[in-house]
Amino acid sequence: MHIKQLLEQSPMIATHSVPDWMIGCFKRRSISFANGMTDVQTRVFWLQGRNLTIDLHLPKVEDQVKETWEACNQRQIYELLNYEGWYADTLWENELLSWSGGTSFQIHNRWPEPAILNRVGDCMMEYSPNNTYVEDWRLKSRKKGPLVSLRLIEEINLTSGECRHRDGALIINGDWAGLVLGRTDDIISDIKKGIQLRDLLSQKQYNSELCQQVFKFETSVAQGDLNNGYTIAHSTQASRLETSLFCLDGFEIDKEKNEITHTFEYSHEGKNETIQRRFVIDTFEPAFQYQPTTAMTKESQRWFEEEHQTLARYLEIIN
Template identity: 45%
Template sequence: MTLQELLERYPQRASSGVPDWMLGYFRRRAISFANGQTDTTTTVCWIQSRTFTIDLRLPIAQAQPPHREWVDYLPAELEVLANYEGWAADSEWTGETLSWHGESSLQLHNRWPEPALLQRVGNCMIEFAPSGAYVEDWRLQPSPPGPLIGLRLIEERDLDTGVRRHRGGGLIICGDHAALVLGRADDLIPHSASGLLCDEVAEAAGDAERLAHLFNFETSVASGSITTGYRVEHSTCPARVGQILCPLDGFEYLPDSHQVVQQLTIEGSRCERRFAVDTIEAAISFKQTTGFSEDAAAWYDHESPTLTRYTEPHY
């Protein structure tokens, strides 16, 4: 069945998770650090389902190396690729802070260990690090009301050989936006003393097999629709940009295990992805507004001649 048919036949909402104002696709507008420095340039994407998050962090497009065979990458290009960030992790909301655990990550260490103190006004969600190290300004990306589908990837296997291709990750559909994470097939055993991905990659330069193993991971963010498909706009895998995120058919719901399987063809191989269901919801409103209290609305109306002189949407 198609993803749309899955949505229509087996709708279900997670019994817990983040509040509605946190759902959807957010882009980071800025991060400001305690030392007075601010970054407004790095491409950072946050896609949120009910109980798990997908995150992607990349340098500007001009600094991203093109797709090459692994043996053809220059050391400087490999260094850039080794500093990409992409992950999927369970998210736990306490009513004030959001924390993450059980992540499937391209990096081999956790670069963002602090929980998030979060508050949203309009389309702006502010995240404070409890330590005071930084504050981030996130903006909800526009989308008309649409589906919210969260599927945690258990594994992807080649059906002909039985070989596991990926383990961990997930797929999130949120209106006009979508994201996919495919974790490494197996735990990675570090060769370098530091155990950092950048050092692992530097030592593996020219070794196509080792580099393929190190980079057997994908985080991709896409836009489109559940009827026409989603095309990748940002990815840890250079070759994936411009491609279809994933097929929208081949799905089967397994009620006894609360799982979804998808059969698909990848580079000529018959494969199967097995997912655990987080949530399957037909209609979520990704509102750009959070509303005013009665007193605040009266203040805004009274002072609007100056408050609204230069206002416009920012995403």
């Protein structure tokens, strides 16, 4: 069944959730550190479902590696190993947002602190509890649209019986969507925890078997809609750019198990194979009202209107 048809026929809304103002696709405008330095160039996206987060960190476009890892030299592989993409469960408690579980391209947690969050208009500010940094996020999901938040259990090649991915997530925030596909095996079961991924592969002299295992991970962010599909604009996998994030057909729901299966055809090395993904439902909503604005008091509204000629002189939506 087409995902849009399934959404309309079988919506399922999570019983608990982060606040609505926190839900959507956000692009980071800047991160400023306690040392007085600011980064406005790293490409960072945050997609938030009701209880799941997808996060993607990439270098600026001109610094991204354009080749797949197999075609890269060691310097390029080293750069790829600094990419970051993950999903995790989210908990909003005591005015703090924290993350747990999930799966990540990196093998250590780069962001261990919870977040202090505040929204004004389409701007969400994230503060480190220890005043280490502050991040300025801008909402990209501005119109009413689908809210889909699914946790991937596994992806199986039904033709060969191979398990291709375990753990991951699919989040749709209106005209933005993100996908995380985890690895099938723990790549550091025999390695001291705390080591950086880039250092692990350097120590292993970029062993091709280990590289193949490492780069089975994917985090991608795409734009589009449920009528025409979502086209990948940013990804940890260069070969996935400008391709479809996922097939729109082949979705089925089992409400008793709280699961969705997605079955689709995949062409690989001239062969057509059948792939099936199995998801646990966080939320499955056809029409969520994303919130590009926040409330103002009557006094604040009056002040804004009185000073409108100067306050609104250069107003614009920041992308």
